[in-house]
Amino acid sequence: MKHHDQTTRRFFLKQSAIAAGAILGAPMILRAETLGNGSSAAANSRMGIGFIGTGLIAQGHLRSFAGMKELQAVAACDIRQSKLQDALKTLSSKGATSVMGTNDYQELLQNPDVDIVCIATPDHWHAAIAIAAMKAGKDVYLEKPMTLTVEEGKAVVAAEQKYGRILQVGSQQRSSAHFRIAANLVRNGLIGEVKEVYVKLGSFPPPPENVQIKPVPDGFDYDRWLGPTPFYEYTDERVKSIYGGGWRCYWDYGSRKFGDWGAHHFDIIQWALGRDNTGPVEFIPKGYNGSEFHHYRYADGITVWRDKDPKQEHMIRFIGTVGEVHVSRGKIATMPKELVRHRFTDSDIQVYESNNHRQNFIDCVKSREAPICSASVGHRSGSICQLAAIAERLGRSIEWDPAAQQVLGDKEARSMQDRPRRKGYELPS
Known part of the structure; x- marks a missing residue:
């Protein structure tokens, strides 16, 4: 570099x-x-x-x-x-x-x-x-x-x-008790066969237009901030570090809300469905063929809907044939209500337990065992964010082969699995 x-x-x-x-x-x-x-x-x-x-x-x-x-x-x-x-x-x-x-x-x-x-x-x-x-x-x-x-x-x-x-x-x-309980309830079939999942992501504003180009502030290495992404003249809005927008609004630096809350909630959905080594097969953006909501679908038909129910109280809602699990940070609810108090035994499926994400990392550095969210796990969840973003940017459905990890039948979409990098900022090998 x-x-x-x-x-x-x-x-x-x-x-x-x-x-x-x-x-x-x-x-x-x-x-x-x-x-x-x-x-x-x-x-x-x-x-x-x-x-x-x-x-x-x-x-x-x-x-x-x-x-x-x-x-x-x-x-x-x-x-x-x-x-x-x-x-x-x-x-x-x-x-x-x-x-x-x-x-x-x-x-x-x-x-x-x-x-x-x-x-x-x-x-x-x-x-x-x-x-x-x-x-x-x-x-x-x-x-x-x-x-x-x-x-x-x-x-x-x-x-x-x-x-x-x-x-x-x-x-x-993944290191939260509420999400772990939700994953265990879903994994063990206690809400029956999962058919749909509703997830709340919210929205970012579009990148601002006609913003003022300014000199780069003293003490800020703007070229290095841009790194591998295309060069643009400096604006305050482009580099602003805020949770509600700033650089997160730009496709150049992230995947907008898919890479924001989606990276958290899609990860939990993968975990609860037992799909950390695979992924969905189709991504359908809002507006395509009359679709009212962005969604993606797994090979067995389970469909994950973005922001389908604006009155949904919890961030993730798993809908099964005999019950539901609703979960957010700090709270969980089930239908039927008593299901949330289910006591798991050694004969049940129980997901990886961590109660402190940072400590889990340090413990694994010492033991050399896999942490709760290793690179392979993070990559599968991240791929969903990136593929959902590609579908939204192109305005059409894309098909995905989770085994080969390739977009199918769409050369333009496949080319977007990667992005050009500015000279001098090549990816290390």
Whole structure:
């Protein structure tokens, strides 16, 4: 990737590690023995974590990971100098000393004290950084959706296997008791045969038109922010980091609401239906052949509808032949009502149990076992987001072969499984 000269390229929280240890009682940073050989970590070792992207969702990661007894925050990276400085202050408040700061993720990955990385950039940067991190021998916590495109997803899965790394996708609803109960109820056939699923995603506004082109603000590496995507003159709206829109409105950087709430809820639907190693076969956009709602369909006929019932109280509604399961963050309901209190036994199907998504990742880094949302799982859920987006952008139905992982009979749609990358921002191998 290109390197750019900036006045402030590296920042350091300037405290001597020796002085910090003497004054603050800070532990010595030791590299965990898990890294590189897959053996158990020494009981007294702490793994070094680096943070790449320190904006919205990263705020929780900075505080939570830095507060874990197994970890020591050693580096942070952001292309906005102001956000990087804020991150360094946050880490300092959590007791992290001698933290390296940089606007170049490659520099962070070259730091031998970094054992694991937390990646929380916009979607268009996920794949390249995750692959580079695994190639550099780091384990990865990667925000959802795992990638921007289907082909990027395949590449991340291949890298996870090639380099023998642990990768956890930040689909944290899998580590929630309510979603786990819902998945177990559906998996065990307690609502009968599932016929339909209703899911609430909401909507983003379209990208704003005729916005003011401005000079790139000081302390912001805009070319690096654009990365592999097409070049556009700078506007505040294009790079704005907000949950309700900003860069999330643009197809260049994400899959709009499919890659936003869809990445969470489609993931739970996959889990509950037991389809983490496969996917739907057809995606039908709203308006195509009179379709009132966007939907996708599995080979056995189960259909997932987007925003079909505006009065639906829960984010996901599983509709079976003898009952229903309704689930959202923090709440679950069933029809019949008493079903939610069903007691599962050892003879029942019970999905992977995790009660803390970040801790599950750290536990798996130490054990070298698969986390609850590995790259292969995140790729299958992400593919649904990406294929739904392709269907919406083209305004027509597309057929998908989940075994071959290829669009069928539509060359234009198949070409959209990948996207051109700007020179200098090629995907690592």
